[in-house]
Amino acid sequence: MPSSPSRTDRTIIATAVGLTAVAAVLEAAGAAQVLRFVVAGLALAGLAAVVGRAIEQVGERLGPSATGLLQSTLGNLPELFVSLFALHQGLNGVVRASLAGSILGNAVLVLGCAFVAGGLRHGTQRFDPEEPRLNASLLLLAVAALLVPTLASKLNTPAAAHAGTLSDVCAVALLLVYAATIPFSLRRTARLAAVAPAGPEMDPATETRPAAQVPPEAQVHPEPGLAGVWSLRTALVVLVVASAAAALVSDWFVSALEPATRSLGLSQAFTGLVVVAIASNAVEHVVGIQFALKAKPEYAISTTLNSPLQVALFLVPVLVLASRVVGPHQLTLVWSPLLIASLAISAVVVLAVVYDGEYTWIEGVALIGLYAILAAGFWWG
Numbered sequence: 243m244p245s246s247p248s249r250t251d252r253t254i255i256a257t258a259v260g261l262t263a264v265a266a267v268l269e270a271a272g273a274a275q276v277l278r279f280v281v282a283g284l285a286l287a288g289l290a291a292v293v294g295r296a297i298e299q300v301g302e303r304l305g306p307s308a309t310g311l312l313q314s315t316l317g318n319l320p321e322l323f324v325s326l327f328a329l330h331q332g333l334n335g336v337v338r339a340s341l342a343g344s345i346l347g348n349a350v351l352v353l354g355c356a357f358v359a360g361g362l363r364h365g366t367q368r369f370d371p372e373e374p375r376l377n378a379s380l381l382l383l384a385v386a387a388l389l390v391p392t393l394a395s396k397l398n399t400p401a402a403a404h405a406g407t408l409s410d411v412c413a414v415a416l417l418l419v420y421a422a423t424i425p426f427s428l429r430r431t432a433r434l435a436a437v438a439p440a441g442p443e444m445d446p447a448t449e450t451r452p453a454a455q456v457p458p459e460a461q462v463h464p465e466p467g468l469a470g471v472w473s474l475r476t477a478l479v480v481l482v483v484a485s486a487a488a489a490l491v492s493d494w495f496v497s498a499l500e501p502a503t504r505s506l507g508l509s510q511a512f513t514g515l516v517v518v519a520i521a522s523n524a525v526e527h528v529v530g531i532q533f534a535l536k537a538k539p540e541y542a543i544s545t546t547l548n549s550p551l552q553v554a555l556f557l558v559p560v561l562v563l564a565s566r567v568v569g570p571h572q573l574t575l576v577w578s579p580l581l582i583a584s585l586a587i588s589a590v591v592v593l594a595v596v597y598d599g600e601y602t603w604i605e606g607v608a609l610i611g612l613y614a615i616l617a618a619g620f621w622w623g
Contacts, residue, residue: 247472247480251295255480258288262487269494279502282495283521286320289491290522292484293319294529299477318344318549318557319485320522323492325561328518329569331496337573339514339620340522341558342581345550347519349381350588351613352530352549353595356542357606360534369539371599377547378593380423384554385582385589387412391575392582409575413559420555495521511578511620523549543596584616 247255265285268278321344325337360367391408394401401408472480503513520527533542558575565573591612595605 247476251472254288254291254295258285258292258484258487261285261288262491265491265494269497275498275501276505278494279498282491282498283517285491286324286488286495286521289484289488290320291528293481293488294532296472296477296480296484298529298532299472300474300481318523318552320488320492321519321553322557322560323489324496324518324522325557326564326568327493327496328499329561329565329573331500332570333496333500333510334565334569334571334573335510336499336514336518337561338577338581339511340518341514341553341561342577342585343515343519344523344553344557345381345385345585346515346588346613346616347523347527348530348546348553349550349592350609350616352523352527353543353546353592354606354609354613355527356530356534356546357595357601357609358603359531359606360537360539360542361601361603361606363535364537366600366602367534367537367539368600369543371596373540374543374547374596374599375593377544377551378589378596380419381547381551381554382586382589382593384416384419384551385585387416388554388558388575388577389582389586392577392579395576396579405574405576406572409562409572412575413562416555416559420552420559423551423555492522509620509622511581512617515581515620516617539601547592547596580619584619588612588616 261281262285265278265282268281321340325340328334328337328340391401391405391412393399394408395405499513499518503510503517508517530542530546533539533545562573562575565571591609595601595609
């Protein structure tokens with residue numbers, strides 16, 4: 243039966259509200275830029291955690307694909323708001339780096355953290371590899387599309403003089419691909435639900451449960467008095483309010499970004515790739531790891547991979563087209579060679595690790611190590 247948010251949920255919501263209130267006070271008082279930047283970033287992360295918890299509640303009524311689609315759509319709202327405000331201020335370099343950081347952060351760092359969390363708690367986790375393979379393949383194809391304008395510019399082809407137009411063409415093509423993935427994904431979820439067995443059965447050959455099943459002793463059971471199932475109305479109200487608050491906090495975050503990072507000695511590339519990407523994508527950080535801890539590998543991987551895929555297929559092209567209106571300069575898809583190479587490496591690695599339909603904690607450690615190496619490459623700008 244639906245109930246009110248649990249004590250843990252109320253603590254998360256209260257923390258997010260408190261951080262948002264402190265950020266508002268600091269903004270109104272004209273406090274030091276570094277302090278405003280840090281508090282606004284924490285408030286963004288707190289609001290993202292609230293959105294993530296509400297999405298998890300809605301996801302109880304949906305399948306993995308639909309849950310991943312909903313989570314990635316709403317989870318990327320903070321990133322969209324931050325990017326629009328940054329484009330308005332002409333911070334195109336930060337936007338490119340943050341978009342790349344969103345893809346790298348979710349596809350490599352968050353997936354690695356989810357593997358470590360789920361693997362250490364529940365051992366080797368197995369999942370239906372069909373959807374993860376498809377998402378990883380689409381991510382690789384999207385990165386390949388993003389590579390074309392960069393190659394055209396860096397190789398001094400005749401198209402180099404038309405980088406803006408070429409970027410628009412790529413953006414429209416990516417949006418069409420994204421639109422085609424939505425009904426495909428939702429129809430697949432409905433088809434799998436229709437043919438799903440009523441309950442777990444033992445595999446007669448191995449006398450083990452199917453990969454997606456979890457033994458009772460490994461399942462996560464809510465603590466009495468702490469966990470609650472929200473009503474759908476409560477979950478939707480929390481989603482809307484938290485998303486609206488994230489838009490407001492994003493403005494404060496971006497306004498303090500450039501002076502604060504200059505004071506801290508951080509390069510624009512590193513700031514966008516790591517700081518902005520992590521702060522504005524905390525939803526995926528929270529939700530994907532939560533699903534892994536609860537021994538729900540299909541949900542964890544679908545949620546985590548849907549986000550970078552949506553960034554590449556939807557958020558990037560939308561910002562490319564919107565930059566002609568909101569910014570002083572168009573955001574093109576001509577990226578630095580190291581940035582585009584990092585995206586290509588991550589897409590190939592993700593396809594490799596999900597291909598066999600199982601994961602262990604050591605694969606997660608390797609993914610986290612790869613993210614640290616890629617991030618270090620941008621420390622000096």
